[in-house]
Amino acid sequence: MSNEILFIILLVFALSLPLIAYWMGRTWMYVLVGINACVLLPIMVLSADVFGYSVSIGTVYYATLFLVTDLLTETYGKKAAYYAVATNIVTSYLLVAFFQLPLAFDPSPMSIEMFEKMGSVYSHSWRMVLVGTLCFALTQILDVNIYNYLHKKTGDQLLWLRNNVSSITSALFANLFFWYFALGNIVDDWFATAIAGFLLTALVNLLDTPIVYLARLRRPADLNTIKEV
Secondary structure, three states: OOHHHHHHHHHHHHHHHHHHHHHHOHHHHHHHHHHHHHHHHHHOOOEEEEOOEEEEOHHHHHHHHHHHHHHHHHHOOHHHHHHHHHHHHHHHHHHHHHHHHHHOOOOOHHHHHHHHHHHHHHOOHHHHHHHHHHHHHHHHHHHHHHHHHHHHHHOOOOHHHHHHHHHHHHHHHHHHHHHHHHHOOOOOOHHHHHHHHHHHHHHHHHHOHHHHHHHOOOOOOOOOOOOOO
């Protein structure tokens, strides 16, 4: 199966999860955010050639976080979106701790190879998590506030506008910040990689526009609870 077909399958899969989680209720959206944090850490440095361009595979999953926080802000308010941001950060730190502590042991002969493989995946974890979580927090605060501001100005109209303006603006900041501070001295030509990551994130953000409209077709299971502001 070609990378292009796999990429399309990945897009459909990644964009479907926030919609399903949204319909099931915000608790499931928080669960999805936590899972996303676990997935991003080991795969963010993976890249593949798709349609003639080298793209970071993890960028697709990262881009869907903007969809999650936008849906939370739209339906439950800013506080619910901030809670999702906190969930991602706490999960990231816990994940690194879970892996780094066992890797600090001296391996037995039969486990040396496995220790080396795991260590190669998580050798830069603390740096990536520190920069990544700071980047994520700043980016999502920016995204939520832009979205909330536009929501107040447009009401229930122009959903596509607030979804895309908030996400794409924040995505540009996120990619430049992360690739420079987390991987600037590791990845060759970090700026080109950051721009490529931004373009991919922007593409996913544009493609998720139908998802936010599909979300309106069915009320979340827990929408009878009091809406946060």
